[in-house]
Amino acid sequence: MQIAGKKVVIVGGSSGIGLSTAELAKREGADVTIASRSAAKLDAVAARLNVAAIPTDVTDDSSVAALFKRTGPVDHVVVTAAQLRTGPFKTVAMEDVRSTFEGKFWGAWRVARAAEFRTGGSLTLVSGFLSIRPRPNSAVISAANAALEALARALALELAPLRVNCVSPGIIDTPIRAAMPEDARQEMLAKAAASLPVGRVGQGEDVARQIAACMTNGFMTGSTVYLDGGALVI
Numbered sequence: 284m285q286i287a288g289k290k291v292v293i294v295g296g297s298s299g300i301g302l303s304t305a306e307l308a309k310r311e312g313a314d315v316t317i318a319s320r321s322a323a324k325l326d327a328v329a330a331r332l333n334v335a336a337i338p339t340d341v342t343d344d345s346s347v348a349a350l351f352k353r354t355g356p357v358d359h360v361v362v363t364a365a366q367l368r369t370g371p372f373k374t375v376a377m378e379d380v381r382s383t384f385e386g387k388f389w390g391a392w393r394v395a396r397a398a399e400f401r402t403g404g405s406l407t408l409v410s411g412f413l414s415i416r417p418r419p420n421s422a423v424i425s426a427a428n429a430a431l432e433a434l435a436r437a438l439a440l441e442l443a444p445l446r447v448n449c450v451s452p453g454i455i456d457t458p459i460r461a462a463m464p465e466d467a468r469q470e471m472l473a474k475a476a477a478s479l480p481v482g483r484v485g486q487g488e489d490v491a492r493q494i495a496a497c498m499t500n501g502f503m504t505g506s507t508v509y510l511d512g513g514a515l516v517i
């Protein structure tokens with residue numbers, strides 16, 4: 284199965300893993316639309332890649348409905364949109380943990396409900412390896428990721444023959460940690476790289492290639508692929 288000529292919508296496509304997926308899909312000849320909140324970020328990517336861009340906030344029902352009204356029926360949808368707020372379990376604000384779920388989990392839920400898929404299409408969600416390899420101060424991220432992986436399995440059944448899968452990345456060097464001081468960010472990435480069997484952290488392109496496999500492998504549905512450079516075996 285090819286993605287050339289297919290209509291591919293990447294919700295979260297203006298940055299990181301979503302951006303790498305948009306670049307790959309465009310290179311392969313797909314008709315690509317990216318969506319995220321910031322019109323400025325979207326416009327810059329749309330101009331560089333020559334793809335369509337539609338400002339969308341996945342926390343807003345009507346915004347997600349408007350996105351898919353504008354795209355019309357689509358072949359493949361990928362959801363990478365997330366803004367994560369976390370902290371120590373006993374003290375993190377409820378507002379923060381609710382907002383993490385609102386974007387990452389309910390955002391994917393809204394997209395899955397609103398998109399109209401053509402025959403042969405697919406939906407790929409992006410979770411994260413904290414679902415099964417938790418660490419302190421990120422319980423809400425572990426829970427949201429695990430919920431997404433369960434959602435992919437449930438939708439693979441309920442929305443069949445639409446294929447629904449989840450990709451669960453490990454540490455990937457993207458702008459998601461842009462708020463960290465640069466020294467601390469580099470130190471964290473270097474430490475993670477040294478601990479992994481592959482000796483490096485991931486790049487957006489590593490995950491994009493797996494997402495493309497989810498789109499194109501017609502036998503793949505209800506699967507979660509952990510793509511983490513070996514983080515689950517250390």
Ligand SMILES: NC(=O)c1ccc[n+]([C@@H]2O[C@H](COP(=O)([O-])OP(=O)(O)OC[C@H]3O[C@@H](n4cnc5c(N)ncnc54)[C@H](OP(=O)(O)O)[C@@H]3O)[C@@H](O)[C@H]2O)c1
Nearest residue numbers: 295297298299300319320321340341364365411455457459
């Ligand atoms: N990078 C990692 O190490 C890693 C590891 C495990 C899992 N993941 C997961 O992989 C996914 C992608 O992460 P990334 O590293 O690519 O992050 P990123 O570079 O920060 O990109 C996130 C994207 O989501 C969009 N977004 C955020 N909130 C949104 C909202 N409410 N509505 C619409 N779009 C929204 C952002 O654009 P706007 O700001 O314009 O909205 C941006 O395009 C996330 O679910 C993340 O949790 C990442």
